[in-house]
Ligand SMILES: Cc1cc2nc3c(=O)[nH]c(=O)nc-3n(C[C@H](O)[C@H](O)[C@H](O)COP(=O)(O)OP(=O)(O)OC[C@H]3O[C@@H](n4cnc5c(N)ncnc54)[C@H](O)[C@@H]3O)c2cc1C
């Protein structure tokens with residue numbers, strides 16, 4: 001039985017096995033390579049996407065649970081946004097592997113807290129690892145995108 | 153191709169399990185199982201029973217005696233629930249430190265206890281609050297105190313054909329105070345080295361009326377501290393000898409040595425946490 005879902009606003013039908021990881025469906029079937037595989041064990045958040053508006057690690061999500069789900073990957077975020085500009089301006093990205101997951105975690109956070117405190121930013125990003133930036137610039141970018149000061 | 157069944161109602165799921173109990177693997181939020189099946193693909197089960205669509209297993213309901221939490225309710229829904237935060241703050245706190253937000257959005261309370269890790273973070277609060285489990289089988293449901301659920305390392309009381317359907321948690325006694333702490337290497341996402349929940353009830357004279365502890369990562373299963381509880385019963389805080397408490401903690405737990413900690417470290421931390429749970433908010437701490 002194929003699984004029908006909406007990915008970045010478009011209907012998509014996958015014929016992968018129901019125990020396939022959403023991560024593999026996105027990357028291999030949909031060619032959405034913005035979703036990265038880091039650890040494959042739920043620890044790093046490189047594979048993070050939104051499912052029905054909630055942040056999840058797509059390496060832990062079986063396709064079988066995605067019938068009728070609304071999925072947003074980094075490709076589904078607006079190309080130009082306060083968040084994207086802030087990431088550039090603050091130097092919040094270096095090698096870039098963590099960036100898609102960080103952007104989705106930030107999006108989920110900002111949907112809930114339009115003006116997050118540093119504590120809330122830390123909490124919202126606590127499932128996402130970055131080996132390069134030391135996090136400070138990422139926190140600053142999110143604060144800036146939210147209209148707050150970048151001085152974190 | 154593997155088979156995947158996602159029924160909407162509990163009786164249907166139980167029927168499926170009863171007809172073929174062996175080969176089905178129950179999956180809820182999948183945060184434990186997906187890691188396991190990816191790391192050990194040769195053990196990937198062929199038939200999956202997906203319980204995430206079962207309405208009877210979802211959500212939280214307040215009753216006169218307490219709260220019913222469906223086994224497939226996410227940790228995120230639990231930590232945000234206003235009544236849980238108000239009346240069962242230790243459970244709200246443990247749900248909030250079980251992994252990071254993307255884990256909590258998927259992970260379920262039922263999955264956390266059925267996975268039966270000795271380090272399950274929500275086990276201590278459930279033990280301290282005296283939770284009961286509703287276990288469903290197509291022939292009918294049964295009740296089990298959560299304290300009787302873990303029967304050995306990764307071994308639970310669930311029988312073939314059974315599903316954990318709900319948790320029932322009574323309101324804590326009026327004059328009780330709770331204490332919860334998870335000791336790990338990092339706040340979110342770290343497996344606990346030791347975690348504890350305690351619910352201590354005192355009367356107006358400061359005598360301990362009841363004391364219930366739940367601990368994780370200090371034995372092969374999450375556990376209570378029966379001899380510590382026994383010792384505290386009917387005693388005033390000022391009459392509690394710390395050395396006696398420490399000795400009883402040593403009787404009640406059986407910490408292991410693993411990659412995260414040594415046995416001695418765990419025993420020492422466990423004793424200190426128990427003492428802190430007992431003495432917090434009391435001025436007359438007795439030194440031995
Ligand atoms: C990155 C990461 C971090 C984590 N951090 C923590 C942590 O800090 N603390 C912690 O305690 N855990 C942690 N976990 C483990 C896991 O997230 C939790 O144990 C979670 O609650 C499991 O729930 P689930 O619904 O995802 O379980 P699943 O993976 O769906 O199932 C787990 C097991 O329980 C069985 N099961 C599930 N529901 C039922 C039911 N209703 N009846 C019968 N059997 C059932 C399944 O068959 C399976 O054997 C972490 C996991 C990951 C990947």
Ligand code: FES
Pocket residue numbers: 036037038039040041042043044045046047048057058059060
């Ligand atoms: S690849 Fe999914 S969390 Fe690391």
Ligand code: FES
Pocket residue numbers: 092093094095096097098099129130131132133
């Ligand atoms: S920019 Fe390299 S991992 Fe974050």
